[in-house]
Amino acid sequence: MPSSVPSTAMASSASSTSENPLISDHLALATAPISGRVAVTACAAMAFFYVAILYSPTLILRLPPPASLESFMIRRFACAVVSSAVSVISCFFLLGLGRLDDFPTILGVLGIRCDHLWQAAVFPILLTSLIYAGSFVSKSWKLVGRWKDEGRENSFCSVGIYGRRCKDWVCAYARNVMAWRNYVVAPITEELVFRACVIPLLLCGGFGTYSIVFLSPIFFSLAHLNHFLELYYQQKYSFMKAFLIVGLQLGYTVIFGWYTSFLFIRTGNLISPIVAHIFCNVMGLPVLSSPRTKGTATIAAAAGLVGFLYLLFPATNPDMYNQLRDGCRCWHRYCGWS
Numbered sequence: 001m002p003s004s005v006p007s008t009a010m011a012s013s014a015s016s017t018s019e020n021p022l023i024s025d026h027l028a029l030a031t032a033p034i035s036g037r038v039a040v041t042a043c044a045a046m047a048f049f050y051v052a053i054l055y056s057p058t059l060i061l062r063l064p065p066p067a068s069l070e071s072f073m074i075r076r077f078a079c080a081v082v083s084s085a086v087s088v089i090s091c092f093f094l095l096g097l098g099r100l101d102d103f104p105t106i107l108g109v110l111g112i113r114c115d116h117l118w119q120a121a122v123f124p125i126l127l128t129s130l131i132y133a134g135s136f137v138s139k140s141w142k143l144v145g146r147w148k149d150e151g152r153e154n155s156f157c158s159v160g161i162y163g164r165r166c167k168d169w170v171c172a173y174a175r176n177v178m179a180w181r182n183y184v185v186a187p188i189t190e191e192l193v194f195r196a197c198v199i200p201l202l203l204c205g206g207f208g209t210y211s212i213v214f215l216s217p218i219f220f221s222l223a224h225l226n227h228f229l230e231l232y233y234q235q236k237y238s239f240m241k242a243f244l245i246v247g248l249q250l251g252y253t254v255i256f257g258w259y260t261s262f263l264f265i266r267t268g269n270l271i272s273p274i275v276a277h278i279f280c281n282v283m284g285l286p287v288l289s290s291p292r293t294k295g296t297a298t299i300a301a302a303a304g305l306v307g308f309l310y311l312l313f314p315a316t317n318p319d320m321y322n323q324l325r326d327g328c329r330c331w332h333r334y335c336g337w338s
Contacts, residue, residue: 034094039205042094043198046087047219050193051226053079073177080189091197095204110196111270116321120269127315128259128276133304134297135287141296187277194220194257195264195273209265217257221250256280266316 034042057063057075066072088110091097097106107113113120129136173179198219202212227249231242260273290297 034201034204036205036207038094039201039207042090042201043216043219044222046083046090046193046197047222049086050080050083050189050223053083054226070177073181077181077185080185084189084192087193087197091201095200108268109200110192111264111268112196113269113271115323116269117271119321120267120271121275123315123320124263124267124272124276125279127308127311128279130304130308130311132283132286133307134289134301135283137297137300138287138290138293141290141293145292182281183278187274187281190220190223191260191264191270191273191277194223195260196270199261199264213258213261213265216261217254220257221253224249224253252285262312263316266318267321268318269321272321 054076056079058065063075066075091110092106095109097109104113173183194216198216199212202216203209207215225246228242228246231237231245232239237245256277260276263272263276264270266272286301287297288301289295
């Protein structure tokens, strides 16, 4: 593994490899890192393949164009699943995971774990929600205003109406193919490829932790460049308009990639970036100000940002997501952060 592995943790782990086969397997993996050039090339290839395969049904397989949006998206879902599977298999091959005979250890390298699930799911959502404090205030203000407009003389009836609306909303989203794309397929496949596969490759390629947090999202943003081609060639947007739209999107994906990479490295669990990804897709861009809230949303957004920055490291402390293991309390070398 890279030189930033804590020497004390490595020495302590090495002294007990005969007692703990899990640690022994991880040390066996750590003693055979791949080169940085191979790691970067593999990550770039995964990003390219994740996008290129989306166009393979019509360009390579010569299938007829889909007849509806549903069939179009289902076809893309299948492509995303195939590309994710290929990336995982490639990662297993490049990291030499085939020589490990402990299946939980193999999956654990990719952050696919069964332990500490509720911590990995709940704490990142609570932390991420602080960024959306302004959004929560704005939405609450709208709900209160709507409640006042509809009258309060029959509050029990109003509760029933909102209950039915909520039920109808859930049923509509369950049948909406775009909801499945935004809240299920995209978060799972993108985090599996760009976090679970890319980050271990870069770690074993010798890159430092902070370098990976800030540079790995570049591969994630490259996977969104196809949106420019779709806007410019298919939807006939002007070059400048398509450039500005995609540029804003790429900037957002890079910042978001920093955060989810940080979550994955700190927690060592793939659930954490997935739930953060889903939550951000549900909420959209954070609301920083809203005229109707008379400055309340702005104050809430500022307070939420301060709270987010203050709790960023404490809420992602590796001790909260991993068991103590012979002096090295995390699955890779994440404990070197604290």
